[in-house]
Amino acid sequence: MVQRILLYPSEEDMLLTEFQVMLPDLGSDQQNMQAMIQRYLDGPAGDGQVLPFPDNCTVRSLFILGENQVVVDLGGPVKTGGGSATEMARVYGIIDTLNQNFPQITAVKILVDGQETETLLGHVDLSHSLPPEPGMLESYAPPASPDQPPAPSDSSSGATSDAHP
Amino acid sequence: MRRLVCAILLLVVGLVPIRALELRTPAGTVILRQRTAEGTTWVCASQLAEALHGTFTRDAVSAYPVLILSGHRILISTATPVASVDGNLIDLSHVPKEGDGCLWLPEEFLTSVLPKALGGSVMVVGSGTSETPSAPRPAPASAPGRTTEKVGVDLAVGADYARVTLTGDGLSRAQVRQEGQEVVVLLAKGSFAEAHREVGKGILENLSAQGGSLRLALGAGFQRFETLRLLKPERLVILLKGKEQTVPAALPPVQQPAPPGVQGAAQVPNVPPAKTQAFDVIAIDPGHGGADTGALGPDGLEEKDLTLAIATKFASDLEKQGLKAVLTRTSDVTVPLQQRTALANFNQADLFISIHMNSAPTAKAHGTETYYLSKQATDLWASQLADKENAAGGTESSAPAGGLNLVLWDLAQTSHIVESAALAETIQDEFNTLLGTQNRGVRQAPFVVLEGAQMPAVLVEVAFLSNPSEAKKLSDSAFQDQVANALTQAVLRFKARYENPNPTAPTP
Numbered sequence: 001m002v003q004r005i006l007l008y009p010s011e012e013d014m015l016l017t018e019f020q021v022m023l024p025d026l027g028s029d030q031q032n033m034q035a036m037i038q039r040y041l042d043g044p045a046g047d048g049q050v051l052p053f054p055d056n057c058t059v060r061s062l063f064i065l066g067e068n069q070v071v072v073d074l075g076g077p078v079k080t081g082g083g084s085a086t087e088m089a090r091v092y093g094i095i096d097t098l099n100q101n102f103p104q105i106t107a108v109k110i111l112v113d114g115q116e117t118e119t120l121l122g123h124v125d126l127s128h129s130l131p132p133e134p135g136m137l138e139s140y141a142p143p144a145s146p147d148q149p150p151a152p153s154d155s156s157s158g159a160t161s162d163a164h165p
Numbered sequence: 166m167r168r169l170v171c172a173i174l175l176l177v178v179g180l181v182p183i184r185a186l187e188l189r190t191p192a193g194t195v196i197l198r199q200r201t202a203e204g205t206t207w208v209c210a211s212q213l214a215e216a217l218h219g220t221f222t223r224d225a226v227s228a229y230p231v232l233i234l235s236g237h238r239i240l241i242s243t244a245t246p247v248a249s250v251d252g253n254l255i256d257l258s259h260v261p262k263e264g265d266g267c268l269w270l271p272e273e274f275l276t277s278v279l280p281k282a283l284g285g286s287v288m289v290v291g292s293g294t295s296e297t298p299s300a301p302r303p304a305p306a307s308a309p310g311r312t313t314e315k316v317g318v319d320l321a322v323g324a325d326y327a328r329v330t331l332t333g334d335g336l337s338r339a340q341v342r343q344e345g346q347e348v349v350v351l352l353a354k355g356s357f358a359e360a361h362r363e364v365g366k367g368i369l370e371n372l373s374a375q376g377g378s379l380r381l382a383l384g385a386g387f388q389r390f391e392t393l394r395l396l397k398p399e400r401l402v403i404l405l406k407g408k409e410q411t412v413p414a415a416l417p418p419v420q421q422p423a424p425p426g427v428q429g430a431a432q433v434p435n436v437p438p439a440k441t442q443a444f445d446v447i448a449i450d451p452g453h454g455g456a457d458t459g460a461l462g463p464d465g466l467e468e469k470d471l472t473l474a475i476a477t478k479f480a481s482d483l484e485k486q487g488l489k490a491v492l493t494r495t496s497d498v499t500v501p502l503q504q505r506t507a508l509a510n511f512n513q514a515d516l517f518i519s520i521h522m523n524s525a526p527t528a529k530a531h532g533t534e535t536y537y538l539s540k541q542a543t544d545l546w547a548s549q550l551a552d553k554e555n556a557a558g559g560t561e562s563s564a565p566a567g568g569l570n571l572v573l574w575d576l577a578q579t580s581h582i583v584e585s586a587a588l589a590e591t592i593q594d595e596f597n598t599l600l601g602t603q604n605r606g607v608r609q610a611p612f613v614v615l616e617g618a619q620m621p622a623v624l625v626e627v628a629f630l631s632n633p634s635e636a637k638k639l640s641d642s643a644f645q646d647q648v649a650n651a652l653t654q655a656v657l658r659f660k661a662r663y664e665n666p667n668p669t670a671p672t673p
Contacts, residue, residue, distance in 0.1 A: 011527040013605070030252025050527045061229065061240060063247070063254035071247075071254060082460025082468060083524025084536070084626055088610060107545060114229070114242065118502070118613060122457060123521075123624070125613045131545045135608060 001025065002032065006040050007097045007137070008049035009089040015138035016089070016096055019046040033098060033105075034062040037072060040097055052089035054080055060114065068104050069129055073111040079120050087121040092136040099132035107131055188275060191285035192217060192235070200269065203259060206289075208275065209267035210241070217283075221268075230261070230268050237282035241268065248274065250281040315358035318374065327369040327405040329381060331357075336401040341390075348390055348403065352377035368407045381405065444660045447483055448491045448509030450519035450614065451476035452624075455499030460524030462630035462639070468522040469497065471639050475627065476520050478649035486657060506617035515663075516588065516656065517622035519614050522639060524631040531632040532603030533596045536624040537585035542611035584621035588659050592625055595655040600647055602628055602635075621659075625652070 002025045007016035023039060026032050038059045043051040057076035064070055072094060095108040107129035111117065117126050124130075134140045186199040186206060195216035199206045210232060214221035219234035232239040240249045246257040255278050259271040272289060279287045316333035331339070331350065338353035357374035364371050367386030372379060386407045451472040453459030459468025473494070480490035491512045493505040509517045523534070589607040597604050605626075615622045627648055628635040638644040 009525070009527075011529050014525050014527070014530050028252060034252075050525070052526060061224075061249075062252065063240075063249045064252055065254040081524070081526070082458070083629070083631065084521060084610070084612075084624070085523050085525045085530060085534075085629070086460075089525075122453060122459065122502075123610070123612050123614070125542075125611045125616065127613075128542075128611075129545065130542055130611060133539070133541070133610075 004036050004039075005097070005100050006036070006045075007093055007100060008040075008045040009052055009085075009093065010138055011048055011050045013138065014050075014085040014089055015140075016093060016136050017046075017049060017138045018100075019049060029102060030062060030064050033064075033070060033102060034059050036097070036101060037062065037094060040093065041074075041076075052086060052093050053078060065109075069107040069109065070098055070105050071109045071111060072098075073114055075113055078112055079117070082121055084121070084123045087119070087123050088136060090120055091124050091126070091130065092133045095130055096132050096134075096136055186272075186289060188216075189288040190217065190279065191283050191287075199272075205259060206272045207262075207269040208272070210261070210270050211267060213270065213275075232282075234279070234282045235284065239278060239282055241270070243268070248278050250278060253281070255281070316352060316355055317358055318362075318372070318379065320362065320364065320372070326407060327364065329369075329372065329379075329403045329405070331379070331401040331403075339401055341401070341403060343390065346383045346387075348381040348383065348405065350379040350381075350401070350403070352379075368405050444515045444663050445487075446489045446491060446512055446514045447656055448493065448506075448512060448514035448517045448618075448620075449476045449480055449483075450493040450505045450509075450517065452519055452521035452614075454494050454497055457499060460522055460630045462522075462524075462636040463633060464640075466630060466636055466640055468524070468630060471522050471627075471630075471645070472520045473497070474642075475645050475648050475652075478645055479518075479520070479652050482649050482653040483656065486653065488656070488660075502613040503617055505614055506619075506622070509622075510617070510619045514620055516659070517615070517618040517620055518588075518592075518652065518656075519612075519622070519624040520652075521624060521626050523626040523629045525629060526631070528632055531629050531635050532605040533593065533600070533628060534605035534608055534626045535589040535592045536608050536610045536612060536615070536626070537589045537622065538582060538615045539609040539611045540582050541609070543616075581618070581621045585615075585623055587662075588621045588655070589623045591659050591662075592623060592652065592655040595651040595658070596627075599651040599654065600644075 001022045004021050004023050006019045006021055008019050009015065010017045021039060023032070023035060026035055041051075041053050041057045041059065045051050054077050057074060057078050059072060060075040061073040062070060063073075078090070091110065094110065098105045098108055109129040110120075110126050112120070119126055186197045186208060188195050188197055197208045197212055197216060199208050201207070210230060211221045213219075214232055214234070217234055219232060222231050222233070223229065224231050224240060230241040230243065232241065237251055240252075241261050242248065243261055243263060246260045248255050248257060248261075257271060257277065258273050261271065261274070262269045275287055275289055316331050316336065319330040319332065320327070333355055335352065335354040340351045340353075342349055354377070356376050357379050360375075361373040362371060367384045369387070370382040370384045372381050374380075381403070383405070387405055389406050391404045391406070451469070453469040453472060455469075457469065459472070461467060473496075476492055477495070480492055483490040491509065491514055493508050494500050505519070506517060523530070586607065593604055593607055596602055610624075612624055615624060628639055630636050630639065
């Protein structure tokens, strides 16, 4: 078993917070990534978190492209719903979760039903690969400018777990 | 269109004579039938599987075609030019195509994908008519040592551009200049492969080559041209840009802001409106519309109706302040995202403000947030596109629709990011002051509707339709008035700063 950190949106502000799960080690990065994202879609999320995707969404396929890119092909009702907060949580929930667990992955391309799609809900451009967005993390603190004192450190990650209740 | 092209290609595939191809693999030599189309040869996937003692089937979940060879799983896309071996993606130059009971795989599949599965090199060593295995293979067009180097000409034409890509050695020294109604390319060495091609579009009428010169006959829609020189392989790209009035010709009948209480929209003018240096035109984009309802709220509330209601009030307020408002839609119609910024560009707007209502899968989320374009994402795209353009073996044919260079050139918003951030901050300030909604802050995102704007551009998420309290406010006309007023005050503040950027600077 391998510990994974799934980044689900907080029900308070829709920013991503950590949720630890234990998943089987399937042997290859590709298999482990696909199983992790399927687990992400299926839920459940942790206390105080919400699932950004509706029921019955699937990972149809996942490819590793070169050393640092992944193509995720989603299926099911991934384009139902509305609001940029929901769309941002869906897109970066997947991208930031991949990057969190496989730091070498720095660009993710999302397909729907095997095809390129302009957006999921009318906002985020999916016609290109996207990098992780640290600003979507609730724990994110922008770097202080050199002439400012360092921001107080925040040791609380907001992590919850289904592996160690 | 893509389906039509595929259908035509399949017809072409069906017409060409069947030949044979000899394939040498670590498992032995096999003979495969091949067909020729699109400048390459194609083999049937099921025959390939049979010859190599493998299996050709469909993936149970995705229904993708799958070849299983030597225990390795090759997943094949029929939508994009890629295949994967055990999950590792490999780019192809052509999309595999289905027809005549076969999945046709391009020759590149044999040399790029098969070695990953078969654990050794694969050679295509011969082809000929009548399935003759030992027939000599013609020398490839790119064989080294040729003395009569021809410069290739590739043409792509869109609604407001024509792009001519020349490929061949010595292009870095080629001259490009406009001579009257022609753009002329003069090679320093070599000659063109193409003799003449009729285009008949508004920007480019035809192109003709003779020896080392290529002449592009310009149409009435031509405005200007740009060039870009690329290496590995050496290429010269000439982008002919259309006059800006060609863009709104494809737009739905929106615009000129209707005065309060007046129904209907004015016709799109045939020429861009006169524009002064003054800061006086604001493009307002009511999000969603038509079949795209946007987010749904309680009691049948639809985001598209609320965005239009607020946008109309906002436009009216701006008019009262002596500013001109340009709406991307004035009724419940579908407007593609790129057309919204195209309209703002056409009207030479000074600001682009897209109005939206938010939604979340939780009733707790609430507040206002304002977005501007993500530089991190667009930097990545530019970097990836540049890498791909300059990669050895990279070809224009692998470019996404619209062309790589067009994407780079069209990310106009990246040059306005600092101003967009300032506008977003100003809007958030006004919402805090005038509306008292929770400040969710200024954020960056790669939103399609912001990418093409050639002016500071933001997207405002006013409040959450999924929050019962905020949904009730949003449906209230008086609250919509307050939102419009907050947006107007933000525009006026930004305008003041634009016109007097440093009013309190101390004199030296």
